[in-house]
Amino acid sequence: MIRMASGWFYLSCLLLGSLGSMCILFTIYWMQYWRGGFAWNGSIYMFNWHPVLMVAGMVVFYGGASLVYRLPQSWVGPRLPWKLLHAALHLIAFILTVVGLVAVFTFHNHGRIANLYSLHSWLGITAVFLFACQWCLGFAVFLLPWASMWLRSLLKPIHVFFGAAILSLSIASVISGINEKLFFSLKNTTRPYNSLPSEAVFANSTGMLVVAFGLLVLYILLASSWKRPEPGILTDRQPLLHARLTCAGLGHCPDGCQDAAHCWGGEHGSCDDPGQHPLPYETWRWKGWSEHARWDSRL
Incomplete structure (x- = not known):
């Protein structure tokens, strides 16, 4: 039974890696093929970095980092290497996110477009703010050795809850961002969004991949059989x-x-x-x- 559970876990991880790679590659292809590619000069092509980096950072890397403690290898031996890996992957996700925000704010400011007025932007900036607080608190309490076990026990469920909440907010932000981008880009074309042109089909499919990735991450996080077992004796x-x-x-x-x-x-x-x-x-x-x-x- 244990081997079967372990087999399903690694199969789920393989599927998760495939979905995550597809999310990033599909977003890159969308921006390259239909939206003209990438640049870093304040133009619309600079904006195209925003969806790619936000999907990579706030969804794929963030989701993968959240699952480090589900790996059976992390259940034995020192926890410090796994803590460092968990923190490092989240830091990579945060760096990608910050660069993605720089891209969109620079484009908006260069084109004199208002910032932070849409529901998409509110969801996104909330997720990023909570992510920053989550990372700093996690580093200070769970990685540095000053905190007592009482404090860690108190904050652990809060840390876990906000980890899942931030991922959910990120997915909601990505979905609303895809919709917003399609509405803006296709409103003056010969084939508007409601006629479902090929770009809309592809972008909608990308959004469904993001949803599938997020749901699988949440399932692995919540599956009781894949959680780190509570030690029955202190020799563990x-x-x-x-x-x-x-x-x-x-x-x-x-x-x-x-x-x-x-x-x-x-x-x-x-x-x-x-x-x-x-x-x-x-x-x-x-x-x-x-x-x-x-x-x-x-x-």
């Missing part, structure tokens, strides 16, 4: 940033260390395998043990 737990629980000043190995072979160094020793300690971090702290240990079994 790993320290963040390779911190160790020190036993300095106790004069002996504490009772929590069930295997004396893991304690070394005499009076100023440390527990070489922190997983041997059955007590949670807060209990250690109140016992006067080191406050430098940070446990990251669930967060």
